[in-house]
Amino acid sequence: MEAPTPHEVEVVHRTLTDHLPILQVIIPLLAAPLCVLLRERALVRGMAIGVAWTCLAISVTLLQHVMEHGVISYAVGGWDAPFGIEYRIDLLNAYILVVVSAIAAVVFPFGRGGEGLALNPARVHLFYAALLLCLCGLLGMAATGDAFNIFVFLEISSLASYSLIALGRGRRALRAAYSYLVMGTIGGTFFLIGIGLLYQTTGTLNIVDLHDRLQPVIGSRTVVVAFAFLVVGLGIKLALFPLHQWLPNAYTHAPAKISAFLAATATKVGFYVLLRVLFTIFGATFVFTTLRLHNLLLPMSLAAMFVGSLAAIAQTDIKRLLAYSSIAQIGYMTLGVSMGNVDGLAGGIVHLFNHAMMKGGLFLVVACVVLRTGSAKIDDMAGLGRKMPLTMAAFVVGGLSLIGVPATVGFVSKWYLVKGALERGWEPVALLILLSSLLAVIYVWRVLEVIYFRERPEGAKEVGEVDATMLIPTWILIGAAVFFGLRAELTSQVALDTARMLLGTGL
Amino acid sequence: MSGLPIYWMAIVLMMVGLYTVIARDNLVKKIMGLNLFQVAVIMLYVSMGKVEEGTAPILDHGHLPEGFQHFSNPLPHVLMLTAIVVGVATTALGLALAVRIKEEYGTVEEDEIVLMDQALERGEG
């Protein structure tokens, strides 16, 4: 018998475990058309939940593997990098994958199917198909190590989320989805231009390879222009002030469950890609020493924190309030990046996780409220403290976390951000971080006073507590916001290691 | 310098598209602008693949076709196949949304829609 060629040996030795990075993305991708074929609502819903849980299991396995053995490199179709598409899982994307799939695993089972959708119940399977595609896109963006592949997954997730937003009740959802589509496409295309210019300069699309090949030509005009296109394009995707205009409308008019899912994941993955671009492709030295990006990013982040929070104070719609609060919270994340030191960056990264937990939880609370009262107006929440005690208690805890009260995740983020600012010698910035969190006190308390101190108006719709399918997911996220606020060593260690990795060698 | 005219063309096309997206109130025209914008980028990519005196990257019985020293780079074209698909999907979705908006509001003019929404908000307030 002939000895096997080296190529065949490789094939033989591959087990299912080695394929986890791609399975992560493939499973939701294949499940989506399956949804359309199955049509049966309960079946589709069950499958979507199953897929989300499988993805969570995979991502946790990947994170463990990365923490123990280091970076995983997976060559799609057996074509090695940099020629083939490489899926490269390091600490940062393993962490993002866990965040995204965990949120999916919690949010997907929320409620019983298509409630709150402007959709014929007979076609709810399409909703789940879009949801799975969105998940696939987000996971793909996080998992892949190929710049063009990021674009493709970016568009998959975006297209899915436009249609999901359009499913919100009321015709304004359609307009919100349309505006998001226009803005999102421009953002995505900018990103595409940036990649094109980089490809033109270096001839490669693999992000690690890009980093190496960019070094000799790093200061050239093409590269700087590419950088600008990439950052602006991503800025739109992650709603970086002043490119945030699409976000409040989209989150306000989308179905509440979708708001929860997108608020907790979509902007986070956008932020992840920004980190990849800044630190992995271009490198911290270029970004902070040559371009001095912090001179731009710092004022924009501070503006986001204050404009977002102040706008949130003025809102009368709870979903819009939370949406503006998201803009402020994204400001915290980019602020951490602008510090360019380990503590600040770790603060941004840990806030990514923390904000996903608390904002996801809060949007789920709102979803409960909307399903019960049929309204997202803050005034219509009057007296709910007695009618829906458990849901509203979740809102209290989530709100405290937004404020950054110790023992909640919000505090941990603030701790690292302030520490980073002090280390950088930016005392006024540290003070501004703390002051802006006080604005959160105002907008959270406005709502709490309505919930607990105002009587339910005469003749208002009789409401009761929501059922367990909604309470459990809500409390899982809110509970996580407290648990990881106390046992923050778990998340902050990962964030610190990631920050060191990003600031150190690049990858 | 030979690449310059095509870059200019791409930029002009891109700006025409972007201008249309920003300046037009008609939702369908906005989609057209968006299309132009994307096409400009596709052009840009395709132009990158051109290698001077290169030919289509097809082997002729295992050899370079006669009279050519190199192939053009096929990768940008391949990438653009995906980008075109994305563009088509975006256009389809955008137009579908426009149709739904027309059904709900009775118009596809954005300024009219804005007025209707504002009236609605005042009514709620």
Next chain:
Amino acid sequence: MIGYAMLVPAVGALLVGLVGWLTGEDEETGGNDKREAVTIVATLVTFGIVAGKILPAVLDGARPAWTLFEVVPGVPLAFEVEPLGMLFALVASGLWIPTSIYAFGYMRGHHEHNQTRFFVCFAAAIFAALGIAFAANLFTLFLFYEVLTFSTYPLVTHEGSEKAMKAGRVYLGILVFTSVTFLLFAIIWTYQLTGTLDFTDGGILAGKVGSGQATILLALFAFGTGKAALMPFHRWLPNAMVAPTPVSALLHAVAVVKAGVFTVLKVIIYIFGLDFLTVTGAAEWLCWVAAFTLLSSSIIALTKDNLKARLAYSTVSQLSYIVLGAALATTAGALGGGMHIAMHAMGKITLFFCAGSIIVFAHKTEVSQMDGLGRRMPLTMAAFFLGSMSIIGLPPMGGSWSKWYLALGAAEADHVIFVFVLMASSLLSIGYLMPVVGRAFFLPPKPWVDDHGHEHAPQTTRSEGHWTCTVPLCATAVGCILLFFFGTEVRELLLPIFGPTSAMVESIR
């Protein structure tokens, strides 16, 4: 042990909530015997553990410690009982017992609603106070400091009226603003400079910061601790008086405000270190701020006709005694400050109990209405007299000891002027407290007009009010006298905070 001491009020809060929720409350009075029984058991068990288990260990010179886990790397959630915290815990958990009994009578007498929420938050506040008392580092302290703020908010706004909500906004606004902007900033900065947040004998900042930076840091700590009610961040305290009187009594005369000054004391003794402050003079300005607060709030108290408001400003003034004692950075001053935590607590809680009884059972809130009240409520007014004596600092009341050491501390620091400040403030406190007693016992009762505009003949028959209110206030009044005789024990408990072999300690032994 620390865990159990803190677990009991926490579990107590849950049980009270559960029992209250399951059994409902009385339509008329809002009372519920089962819920009250759970509360009283929780108070007794808590105090039993604190006084019976932890206190003997601390008196033996041990410092029981309990570390849970690291919250962020290098900053654990940890507890350690040192003498100052021991004293604070004793005061808070000890006075919780009479206050609970008092609250049963008061809340029923006042026909308050939502009493279950009230008792749940009350227990949660005690849990937080114990957390502050036992905190082993600044982070843990800050954590429970905020828990205390948020758990007392529903108590302040208990009434649910527009006025209560406004007061609640001021309360939360000032306390959260100061703690988040200044205190948290100072904490993270300290961590940045020293790499630790542990309370350490002799301080952790010496050698790490210059005198200028130390001054700024101390300012951040002192003003950041809004609960210490230093001017100009004192307004939350008078506002908090809108709460039911048991809350004013235990929380806004004892647990919450003492948590504030306790934080200042801990920071000065264990973060800065007395020696470091003496050398750098970084606390010099704080003496003046405290002295100003002390005098001006006494003067404001003179102008208040509402009894609870008067007592509130008196509290602001008395808190500054403690801050002044700490800021003097002498052993006697810090000792006096520490003792004053206990002495003032006992005196002021008595006064608030009396004020509450007067509100509920005599329906009077203003000092000018209290003519001849001594004939109607002799026991209550007698207790008020004893409490006043203690606040003024006359023997044989506990308050005389702490004032003695504070004055000694001022003299030791060569700041004789502060001795005069203390004297002047004592005179002022005679001015705002004694008229109440004088009117009650020596002026004839006046006819009074009720809320509905009806005039009533003066009531002279004896009616003290419900025993659940009278017994606690008499008990704490007696406590004021007892503290005079046990002053030495309190001092001995506190002395180890200065280290075992300090020459300064010998000087005051």
